[in-house]
Amino acid sequence: MKQKTRPLILVILFFVIVSTALVLVLRFTTGNDGVETDTVDPFSAEGRAHGLGDAGKAEFLTILVYDGEGGVSSFMVGGSTREFQDFVAAVRDARQAMGEKDDSFSYLLVFSFGDRSTLELPYSRNRNLLAAGDQLFTPSSDIGPMIAGVEERFAR
Known part of the structure; x- marks a missing residue:
């Protein structure tokens, strides 16, 4: 019984680590910190529209x-x-x-x-x-x- 649960625990642990890493990578690469603002991104077309x-x-x-x-x-x-x-x-x-x-x-x-x-x-x-x-x-x-x-x- 111990031998069957050990690989299962390792697989579950592996998926938890990979899932956590993906969440962290996606959070920091998208820049979404959960705060909504009304500011205009200066690098967008709207932010650069000057007359x-x-x-x-x-x-x-x-x-x-x-x-x-x-x-x-x-x-x-x-x-x-x-x-x-x-x-x-x-x-x-x-x-x-x-x-x-x-x-x-x-x-x-x-x-x-x-x-x-x-x-x-x-x-x-x-x-x-x-x-x-x-x-x-x-x-x-x-x-x-x-x-x-x-x-x-x-x-x-």
């Missing part, structure tokens, strides 16, 4: 410049600077424009927010146009010279 008017709420701006040879330069503009405010005003007050996005959009303006979400706006220096989704916008002031000023400041 042009939200640019002023960003903490900083990163300008990515793509050259013709596949290289990328990046410049960061702090949220408390005059330069940042100039970019915000140009983007916030932009007017919708006609046309389509093309290869001339070699700049990317990335406004970064405190919740780790971003507003990413491709920019065409030749056409002075911003792209937001499928729509084009003309900034209220020419962003090209602003970018040139930032590039010049970093080149020194």
Whole structure:
């Protein structure tokens, strides 16, 4: 009788250990701690949905410049600077424009927010146009010279 119960106890113990391990792994990989909140996940599409008017709420701006040879330069503009405010005003007050996005959009303006979400706006220096989704916008002031000023400041 002892010999029959021993393998049965080992099998039951094995299944208890495996079940416990699976529960723990699933709990920690899904991040579900049982608390429901109304917060928006910043990595979801809903959390990243920012409009042009939200640019002023960003903490900083990163300008990515793509050259013709596949290289990328990046410049960061702090949220408390005059330069940042100039970019915000140009983007916030932009007017919708006609046309389509093309290869001339070699700049990317990335406004970064405190919740780790971003507003990413491709920019065409030749056409002075911003792209937001499928729509084009003309900034209220020419962003090209602003970018040139930032590039010049970093080149020194």
